[in-house]
Every structure is written in C-alpha cells, then in structure tokens.
Amino acid sequence: MTNRVKQHQLEDLSRSKYSLAIPRNWVMRDKDKDYGIDAEVEIFDEKDQATGLVYLVQLKATETSDEVAARKVDISINAIKYYKSLELPVLIARYSEKQDQFYCKWAHEIDLFYAQKGAKTRRVTFCDEDLWGKESAVDTEKYLKKLRGIKSGAITLPVPTCMVVKGRSIKGMSRGVFMSAYRQALQAYSQIATYQSDSDKAVLYVNLKDDELFISLGSVTGCTFHSIDDRKAEKFVEGIAVDVLLGLAVTLANIGQIEMAARIFLDDRLKERFFDKKDLLIRFIPVLARTSRYEEIIDAVCEVIDSEDDNFIESITTMSAISMADSNDQIKCASIQKLLDKVLAKNITLGLKPLIGVSHYNLGNHYRSRNLYRKAISHYLVARRFEPKYLNQPYFYQELGGALFDFGKYRFSSKLYKLALEKGAPDSVKPLYADSLMLGGRYKLAYEIFSEYLDSVENAYAGWHLKSICLENLINETGVEEQLRHREEAISKIDISKAGNPAFARDLELAIELDNLCGLAWFNFGIEHSKSGNHEAAAFSFILCGLVQTWDIEAWVNATVCCFNKEVPIEILPLVLSTAYFFNGDEYMSALHMDLAKRFNGDILEEITNVIEEAMPHDQNKNEKPKFRMLNEDGNFRDINIKQE
Numbered sequence: 001m002t003n004r005v006k007q008h009q010l011e012d013l014s015r016s017k018y019s020l021a022i023p024r025n026w027v028m029r030d031k032d033k034d035y036g037i038d039a040e041v042e043i044f045d046e047k048d049q050a051t052g053l054v055y056l057v058q059l060k061a062t063e064t065s066d067e068v069a070a071r072k073v074d075i076s077i078n079a080i081k082y083y084k085s086l087e088l089p090v091l092i093a094r095y096s097e098k099q100d101q102f103y104c105k106w107a108h109e110i111d112l113f114y115a116q117k118g119a120k121t122r123r124v125t126f127c128d129e130d131l132w133g134k135e136s137a138v139d140t141e142k143y144l145k146k147l148r149g150i151k152s153g154a155i156t157l158p159v160p161t162c163m164v165v166k167g168r169s170i171k172g173m174s175r176g177v178f179m180s181a182y183r184q185a186l187q188a189y190s191q192i193a194t195y196q197s198d199s200d201k202a203v204l205y206v207n208l209k210d211d212e213l214f215i216s217l218g219s220v221t222g223c224t225f226h227s228i229d230d231r232k233a234e235k236f237v238e239g240i241a242v243d244v245l246l247g248l249a250v251t252l253a254n255i256g257q258i259e260m261a262a263r264i265f266l267d268d269r270l271k272e273r274f275f276d277k278k279d280l281l282i283r284f285i286p287v288l289a290r291t292s293r294y295e296e297i298i299d300a301v302c303e304v305i306d307s308e309d310d311n312f313i314e315s316i317t318t319m320s321a322i323s324m325a326d327s328n329d330q331i332k333c334a335s336i337q338k339l340l341d342k343v344l345a346k347n348i349t350l351g352l353k354p355l356i357g358v359s360h361y362n363l364g365n366h367y368r369s370r371n372l373y374r375k376a377i378s379h380y381l382v383a384r385r386f387e388p389k390y391l392n393q394p395y396f397y398q399e400l401g402g403a404l405f406d407f408g409k410y411r412f413s414s415k416l417y418k419l420a421l422e423k424g425a426p427d428s429v430k431p432l433y434a435d436s437l438m439l440g441g442r443y444k445l446a447y448e449i450f451s452e453y454l455d456s457v458e459n460a461y462a463g464w465h466l467k468s469i470c471l472e473n474l475i476n477e478t479g480v481e482e483q484l485r486h487r488e489e490a491i492s493k494i495d496i497s498k499a500g501n502p503a504f505a506r507d508l509e510l511a512i513e514l515d516n517l518c519g520l521a522w523f524n525f526g527i528e529h530s531k532s533g534n535h536e537a538a539a540f541s542f543i544l545c546g547l548v549q550t551w552d553i554e555a556w557v558n559a560t561v562c563c564f565n566k567e568v569p570i571e572i573l574p575l576v577l578s579t580a581y582f583f584n585g586d587e588y589m590s591a592l593h594m595d596l597a598k599r600f601n602g603d604i605l606e607e608i609t610n611v612i613e614e615a616m617p618h619d620q621n622k623n624e625k626p627k628f629r630m631l632n633e634d635g636n637f638r639d640i641n642i643k644q645e
Contacts, residue, residue: 006063014061014095015039021102023137031056036079037090043141053144056088058107061095070096071103074121075110083107089147091140094126102132106143111214111224142200150217155203155257158194159248161186162202166209171229171236178237185241192245192264204251206244213240215247221254223247242273246280253287262291271300285317298335302342318343318362333370340366357387365399373407394425401436410440427453431464438467439517439548444481447471462578463547469572470544480516490515499524519549526558535565543576546583556580557592561599564608574615 015038019028025044031037036058043053060073073094083090090107103126110124149155163182170178183195196202207214211229216222225243249264265274265288274280288297301317318339344359364379380400383390390396401416417425417433434449450468454460475481490511498504505528511521526541542559546552560580563573580588589612596608 007061010061010063010095010097011038011059013097014059014093017095017100018057018059018093018102021132026137028057036082040088043144051141053141053148054088055140055144056083056086056090057093058083058090059093059095061097063097065098067096067099070094070099071126072123074123077112077120077122080107080110080112080122089144092124093132103130104132104136105130108221109216111212146203150203150255155217155252155260157260157263158190158192159204160196160202161193161204161206161244161248162196162199163206163208163244164199166207170208171231171233173237181237182241185238186244189241189245189267189269192267193248204244204248206247208240213243213247215244215251217251217255221251223250239273242270245270246274246277250280250284253284258287258291259293262288262293262297266293266296266300275300289317294332295335298339302339305342305346336366353386354389357383357385357390360386361390361396364403368399368403368406371406373403376403377407392423394420394423394429396420397423398425398429398432402432405432405436405439410436414440414442427456431461434464435467438471441483441485441516443471443475443483443516447475461582462575463582466543466572466575466579467547469575470540470547473540474516474544478512478516483516485517486514487518490518491520494518494520494524496524499527517544517548519545519552519555522548523552523555526555526562530558530562535562536567538562539565539568539572539576543572546576546580550583553580553584553588553591556584556588557595560592561595577612577615 015030018039022028022041025046025048027042027044029040029042031040037056038059039057041055041057043051045051058079060075062070062073064070071094073092075092083092084107092105092107092110094103095101096103105124105126110122112122163179165175165179168175173181186193186195193204199205203217205216208228211227213225213228214222215224225247228240231239245264245267249261252258252264253261261284264270265284285297285301288294291297298317340359340363344356344363347355347359360379360383364376364383366376367373367379368376377400380396380403384396397416397420401413401420404410404416405413414433414436417429417436420429421433430449430453434446434453437443437449438446447468450464450471454464454468493507493511493514495504495507498507504524508521508524508528511518515521522541522545526538526545529535529538529541539559539562542555542562545555546559549555556576557580559576560573562568563576580592592612593609596605600608
C-alpha cells in the first residue's frame with residue numbers, strides 16, 4: 001500500500017486551515033501548483049457582493065515544535081521575484097501545525113538586498129505583527145483597497161506619509177525627539193509629502209528599524225536605505241527626511257508614475273543627494289531620460305561633471321541619453337550634444353587618453369544617428385588614436401564601415417566590414433559586407449556572400465533575399481561581375497525628354513554599361529518593359545531601382561503592382577512588400593493603395609488589398625539606436641543595453 005507523504009498532508013492541512021481563517025463570505029480557490037501559487041482568494045462584502053478585490057496565497061507549512069524555526073522559511077529568490085512581478089499581490093502564509101496559527105507577509109515586503117551574492121534562496125522571518133488574528137481580514141481588505149487606488153494611478157502630490165520607528169532611541173535621540181524633528185524637517189517639503197499619523201489615511205509607509213529605512217507604497221513597491229547607524233549625527237534627521245522623499249520617487253517610478261518621480265528627483269533641494277546615491281542613479285537616470293524633463297536631467301549632470309572624481313555619472317547618463325535619442329527631436333539632440341561635448345572637455349582637461357577616445361567614439365555614434373556621417377567618421381578615427389584598444393574590437397570596424405556606407409564610400413566600407421568579420425564580428429555582419437560590395441560594384445562576390453549567409457540562417461531580412469535574386473539576374477543579363485561604377489556619368493546619358501524615342505533605349509543601355517546599378521536607367525527600363533507587356537522584366541527593373549534608391553516610393557509601387565502578374569514568381573511579392581515597407585513605412589502603403597484603387601475596383605480590389613495586409617510585416621524598425629560601450633575588467637568595451645521597463 002502506498003503511504004502518503006507527510007509534507008503533502010501538511011500542505012492540505014494548511015490549505016484547509018487557511019480557508020477557515022478567512023471570513024466565510026470570502027472565496028478561496030485552488031491554483032495550479034506549477035506556478036508556485038497555492039490559492040486565490042476573492043473578497044466579498046457583508047451582502048455577499050463581489051468587491052473586485054483578489055489576492056494570491058503561497059502556503060508554507062511546518063510541523064516543527066521550535067517556535068523560532070516556525071517563524072522562518074527559505075524561499076527561492078527566483079520565486080520571490082516572480083511573486084513581485086505578478087499583477088495580483090501574493091501573501092506568504094506560514095502555517096505552524098504545533099501552534100495552529102498563521103504568520104503572513106506580503107511578498108512585496110521581502111527585501112532581497114541582504115541576499116548573498118549567488119544565493120538561490122532568501123530566508124524570510126516573521127514577527128508578532130505578522131500573526132494572523134481577528135483584525136487581519138479587515139486589515140487585508142483595507143490594504144487591497146488602497147493598493148487598487150495606488151495601481152490605478154490615483155496619487156497626487158503631496159503624498160500622505162506615516163512613519164513607524166522601532167527602538168527606544170535613534171542616533172542618541174529618544175524616539176519622541178526624533179519624530180518631532182522628523183516632522184519638522186518634512187514640513188519643508190510640504191508640496192511633496194505630508195506627515196500623517198493615521199496609517200489608514202497614509203499612502204506612503206516608512207519603517208525605521210534595525211539600521212535600515214524601508215519605504216513602500218502600500219507594500220506594492222518600495223526601496224530600502226541601509227547602514228543608517230553609520231551616518232553622521234549632524235543633519236541626521238534632515239537626511240532621513242530627504243531619503244524618504246527619494247524613496248517616494250523610487251516607488252512612484254516603480255508603478256509608472258515617472259513624471260511625478262522626476263519632479264521629486266530633480267527638486268533643487270533633493271538633487272544633490274540624489275546624485276550622491278549611485279545605486280539610485282543606475283536605476284533611475286534611464287527612467288528620467290524618458291520623461292519630459294529630459295533636458296533638465298542632462299543639464300543637472302553637466303553641472304556636476306567637473307566636480308566628480310570618476311566618470312560614473314556621465315557614463316550612466318550618456319548611456320541613458322543615447323538610448324532615448326531621436327534624430328527628429330532637435331532639442332534632445334542638442335542636449336545630448338551638450339553632454340557629450342562636456343564629457344570630452346573634462347577628459348581632455350584631465351589628460352585621460354582612453355576616456356578621450358571613448359568620448360570621441362560616443363560622439364561618432366551620436367553624429368551617425370543624426371545622419372552627420374562625415375563628422376561621425378572623423379570622431380571614430382580620432383577615437384582609435386586615443387584608445388588603441390578599438391583597433392582590436394570587431395564592432396569598431398563594423399560601425400566605422402556603417403558610417404562610410406551611409407556616406408556613400410562603399411569600397412572603403414566593404415574593407416571595414418571585412419576586417420570586422422576577420423576580427424570575430426557575428427554572421428549578421430555578412431549581409432552588410434555583401435551590401436557594401438554590391439554598391440561598390442563587386443557584384444559576383446556580393447552575390448556569393450549573400451548566398452552563403454542566406455543558406456545559413458532562417459527568417460533573414462527580405463531585402464537580403466531581394467538583393468541576392470537581383471544580383472543573380474543582373475550578372476546573367478549583363479555578364480558583368482565587377483565594375484568601377486560611374487554614377488554621375490551614367491545619369492548624364494539619360495534625357496527623359498527623349499522617352500518613347502527609339503534612341504532612348506540605347507541611352508539607357510549606355511547608362512547601364514557605365515553603372516549597372518543606375519537607378520534612373522532601371523526605372524525607365526521598367527516603364528518600357530511594362531508598355532511591352534514584359535511584366536517579369538519590368539518587376540526586376542523596378543525592384544533593382546528601389547534597392548538602389550530605397551526612398552523611391554514610385555519605383556516600389558510599380559514593382560509591387562508588377563508582382564500581381566502571373567509571370568512573376570509568387571514568392572517575390574512578400575519580399576517586395578516587406579522591403580518597401582521597411583524603408584518607407586505607411587507612406588509607401590498609402591501610395592500603393594491609391595495606385596491599386598485606380599487600376600481595380602470591387603471584389604478584385606478588396607481581394608488584393610486583403611492579400612497585401614496579410615503579407616505585410618508591421619513591426620519592422622530600421623531606426624537602430626546608437627551603441628554605448630563601457631570598459632570592463634577584461635579591458636574590452638562591452639555594449640550596454642538599456643531595457644525600458
């Protein structure tokens with residue numbers, strides 16, 4: 001006969017006991033244990049009407065007779081992080097079989113600061129206040145109502161704040177003396193927070209105990225300031241009050257109220273202390289960079305750069321500012337420019353050659369994001385002179401190659417991309433290399449690199465497929481595998497006024513001989529082929545024009561329309577749609593739909609537009625953010641990726 005595991009018996013007992021501990025009109029439902037949650041509790045009022053208040057329960061049962069041990073439980077750190085990420089609050093309920101009682105704590109109250117580096121679990125300790133008693137249900141309902149208000153964003157300044165102080169004295173002051181001084185210090189910031197003695201009316205909760213200051217918004221989110229006893233006695237109380245306000249800003253930012261958080265962080269009286277706390281800067285300068293006070297945060301950093309002994313603040317701000325860069329926002333661009341110039345000036349003054357190199361490199365990325373390629377190239381080249389380590393970094397050659405490509409220097413660009421690959425750049429650089437080879441006139445080699453890349457990856461960018469197809473056709477049609485492109489001379493051979501004249505076709509051929517990628521020539525070849533009913537040749541001509549002149553919406557529209565003819569392989573249409581949309585977005589789509597409406601109507605038009613909509617990828621984004629890198633302990637510059645939470 002199979003024996004039932006004792007722990008399973010305990011778990012079932014704790015579930016039954018908790019269902020009895022809550023009010024009869026509350027509903028407790030079992031949850032799938034695979035997600036680490038045992039039950040869900042929904043609160044109903046005295047009239048058995050649903051309140052919409054729901055919370056989750058994680059049960060932790062023990063049979064130990066040791067009361068001290070019963071008040072402790074080890075929980076996986078990953079589990080705690082998971083509980084904190086859930087939309088519904090999670091209650092950790094520790095059931096002691098010997099005492100027949102529960103100790104309860106909200107998962108958001110568990111501070112992971114003291115978890116040892118590399119630890120997989122965190123020990124949670126319960127106190128007398130955590131004991132589930134007669135008032136616990138009422139307190140839980142109050143808490144959930146307040147939590148709902150907080151999450152709905154119903155918070156305005158000033159925020160009602162209460163404080164609980166554990167211990168008879170703080171920093172040599174009696175608790176009464178400390179509280180009196182604290183309330184007075186908080187009054188100076190009455191437009192941000194007010195003291196509230198009634199905890200039920202408070203929104204922000206402050207707990208000062210055991211050498212730490214814990215601040216939370218209804219336990220839904222919060223932060224902790226540690227090593228309180230190590231602070232100097234002078235202005236100790238004022239410092240606590242300021243930290244409470246910074247903690248308020250942290251909690252507001254955590255629930256998405258970033259504009260309100262920015263207002264607090266950048267208050268003239270709080271700014272200095274904020275910039276003294278590097279742990280806060282790491283987390284919240286990227287947040288502030290997303291607010292309307294973008295310029296103000298950069299101006300504030302510029303003010304303190306010269307007084308800083310290290311480059312930490314400017315590094316984290318540069319990283320944040322560049323990550324939020326928008327080449328269409330001239331005000332933001334000017335702010336970033338000011339910051340980068342200030343950092344460069346500081347490093348030049350200090351004579352820090354490696355950091356001078358880094359500053360030039362960041363300026364290179366900044367200018368490239370603004371399409372100022374000549375300036376970008378100049379700063380990249382200066383960067384390698386001051387910081388020779390760049391010469392061993394594959395990304396450096398890749399980014400310099402990209403700037404040269406955008407500047408139209410395709411042959412130089414291909415050499416840089418090749419160097420990047422030789423130094424270990426990822427395979428994603430191969431199509432960039434092939435692209436520069438193609439536009440540099442090395443058609444056969446470009447086709448070979450494209451083919452090699454496309455054979456090795458799945459779901460490659462549609463444009464690479466189109467270029468590979470067009471290169472194969474181009475080489476077959478012209479027999480030219482490599483040429484020095486004479487772009488201006490080729491264009492000069494084409495006189496549009498002669499269109500329709502038999503000699504015009506010969507002029508187009510002369511232009512192609514001078515430059516196999518002459519977009520104007522291929523566009524007009526497309527028109528000629530369309531008139532003669534050669535839709536496959538017309539599609540090829542318009543596509544090639546679009547690939548060379550990516551901005552040419554008319555060429556892309558004509559190419560798309562040609563693809564609806566049965567002579568054109570069906571797999572070409574989605575490639576054209578995807579590539580044209582990649583470069584021109586909805587402006588291309590609008591022009592395409594206008595053209596189709598002129599050609600078709602009724603059911604045929606509806607069917608065509610439905611096909612286009614289904615084939616369209618709407619989530620492409622070619623506006624890649626410029627990179628920011630910091631020197632790591634191995635002497636390598638590593639890309640820092642800022643995730644927007």
